[in-house]
Amino acid sequence: MTIQHIEIRRAHINLVSPFRTSFGVEVDRDLLYVHVVGSDEEGWGECVAMAAPLYSSEYVDGCDEVITRYLLPMITPTMTAQEFVLAASSIRGNFMAKAAVETALLDYRLRRDKISLATFLGATQTRVASGVSVGIQSTTEELLETVSGYLAQGYVRIKLKIEPGLDIERVRAVREAFGDDMLLQVDANSAYTIDDASHLAKLDEFNLLLIEQPLPEEDLIGHVELSKKVGTPICLDESITTFDVARGAIDIGACSIINIKPGRVGGYLESKKIHDLCVSRGVPVWCGGMLETGIGRAANLALAALPGFTLPGDTSASSRYFTQDVTEPFVLRDGYIDVPNTVGIGVRPIADVLDAMSSKSTKFVVSR
Ligand code: NPG
Numbered sequence: 001m002t003i004q005h006i007e008i009r010r011a012h013i014n015l016v017s018p019f020r021t022s023f024g025v026e027v028d029r030d031l032l033y034v035h036v037v038g039s040d041e042e043g044w045g046e047c048v049a050m051a052a053p054l055y056s057s058e059y060v061d062g063c064d065e066v067i068t069r070y071l072l073p074m075i076t077p078t079m080t081a082q083e084f085v086l087a088a089s090s091i092r093g094n095f096m097a098k099a100a101v102e103t104a105l106l107d108y109r110l111r112r113d114k115i116s117l118a119t120f121l122g123a124t125q126t127r128v129a130s131g132v133s134v135g136i137q138s139t140t141e142e143l144l145e146t147v148s149g150y151l152a153q154g155y156v157r158i159k160l161k162i163e164p165g166l167d168i169e170r171v172r173a174v175r176e177a178f179g180d181d182m183l184l185q186v187d188a189n190s191a192y193t194i195d196d197a198s199h200l201a202k203l204d205e206f207n208l209l210l211i212e213q214p215l216p217e218e219d220l221i222g223h224v225e226l227s228k229k230v231g232t233p234i235c236l237d238e239s240i241t242t243f244d245v246a247r248g249a250i251d252i253g254a255c256s257i258i259n260i261k262p263g264r265v266g267g268y269l270e271s272k273k274i275h276d277l278c279v280s281r282g283v284p285v286w287c288g289g290m291l292e293t294g295i296g297r298a299a300n301l302a303l304a305a306l307p308g309f310t311l312p313g314d315t316s317a318s319s320r321y322f323t324q325d326v327t328e329p330f331v332l333r334d335g336y337i338d339v340p341n342t343v344g345i346g347v348r349p350i351a352d353v354l355d356a357m358s359s360k361s362t363k364f365v366v367s368r
Contacts, residue, residue: 001112002077003366006104007035008068011357013293015321020136022163022191023054029291030060031326031357033349034067034104043108044348045299047100048263048290055189055290056096056217056238056264063097068364070094071101076368081105085269095241095266102267103299103345111344116302118339118346121272123305127336131157131312132320133187133289136166140173147174156335157183157209157312163191168202175206183312187212190238194222197229209311210235210257220245223254233257237288241265243273250281257311261288262303263296271303279308287313294318294327298340298347301330305339326354 011031019026032047047067053059074087081102088098110120132155137143147158158178160171171186185208192200192214200214210233215222217238227234235257240246242265249255258278262271278285287304290296297318304313315337318329327347330337340346 001039001041003036003038003075003079003108004077005037005366006072006075006364007037008064008362008364009033009035009354009358010064010360011326011354012359013322013326013357015291016319016323018135019291021161022136022189024052026050026291029293031293032060032064032100033295034100036104036108038108038112041108041111042348043104043106043111043344044295045100045103045105045107046292046296047096048261048292048296049096050290058094058096063094063100066091066094066097067101068362071097072364075101075366077366079105080109081267081269085267093241096263099263099265099267102269103262106268107344114343116341116343116346117268117299118302118305118341121268121302121306123302123339124307125305125339126341127338128301128304128309128315129156129312129335130315130317130332130337131155131159131183132316133159133314134161136161136163140170143170144173144177147178151178151182154332154335155316157185159212159314160184160186162186162188164196168199171203171206171208180207183209185209185212185235187237188214190214190216194219194225197226200226201230204231208232212259213237213239220249220252220254223249224252227253227256235259237261238264240274243270243277246274247277250278250283256283258283258285259288260285260303261290262300263290264288268299268303272306275303275306275308284308284310286311287315289314289316291321293322294325294330294347295345295349297330298327298345301337301339302345324353326350326357
């Protein structure tokens with residue numbers, strides 16, 4: 001049982017509606033899947049990078065280049081995900097590129113060993129509470145209508161995207177319309193500076209679960225300062241790119257909650273390490289999302305089923321983003337989504353659906 005070739009599949013999918021954040025508007029996804037093909041099994045991984053380097057420095061065409069030029073040549077026919085992570089550590093950064101390859105190798109090996117990713121990672125839940133991320137809307141009325149629609153579907157937690165000028169009053173309107181009991185948090189995607197500390201402190205009256213990534217990715221010290229001036233817990237997303245950064249951020253008091261996104265930290269093995277660290281430090285974690293199709297969504301659900309994931313994640317249903325997902329869709333039931341419990345990540349693309357979405361397939365022979 002050995003890896004024979006690896007396919008890089010590029011594809012395109014439209015979102016059901018535009019998703020606006022403080023850094024831009026996403027209307028579709030430019031997809032890259034890593035497909036490991038062995039003598040009797042296969043494995044899939046999804047790259048979470050967006051088309052443009054607006055959320056982080058990585059972008060999908062850049063990941064394609066890093067994967068094909070640097071990462072795939074490292075792979076040997078018998079290589080495990082763990083061995084790949086070690087080999088790939090010689091390449092700096094490029095976490096999203098590495099994560100896509102790691103996931104495909106993990107899926108391949110776990111399918112072969114007939115064990116689910118959830119079991120392999122140490123999941124303790126069979127379903128996970130599902131939150132939803134609400135993009136910046138043009139008007140407050142539209143925002144209230146959108147939130148109302150998601151609550152009606154059963155989402156247990158609402159995350160509002162915010163930016164300067166579309167923050168305090170938007171949150172106030174949502175609290176007034178839906179009450180104080182609703183689980184509510186905000187995400188700034190680095191749109192503020194430390195000079196906005198007293199402005200952000202105005203969010204304290206709304207009893208939010210957290211403020212996610214208010215300041216730039218590199219400004220860990222700014223987040224320490226901000227944490228002293230704002231009562232609402234600070235959660236880091238973009239800043240947390242590795243286990244070491246997570247440890248440092250916790251140690252210096254830059255955050256009291258962490259959003260773990262496997263794509264952002266180089267994969268599921270690093271995510272598990274960060275999870276374990278946070279459990280040992282009493283730091284709650286939750287699983288973020290990057291508009292993944294079913295491949296990435298399935299693997300995220302496995303991770304989100306670990307015991308330290310005590311806050312609802314952005315692990316929403318396929319229908320939140322796509323009319324037709326590339327896998328069987330993930331559905332919301334009573335506010336929860338089932339964790340795949342078969343082998344590997346538990347899903348594969350539906351061949352016809354993926355073929356119809358695909359723009360390019362490139363095959364790399366693995367040999368040693
Ligand atoms: O539900 O998959 C999801 C997306 C959740 O808001 C979400 N993702 O900053 O966390 C984020 C944000 C994002 C959106 C990041 C688009 C990158 C691109």
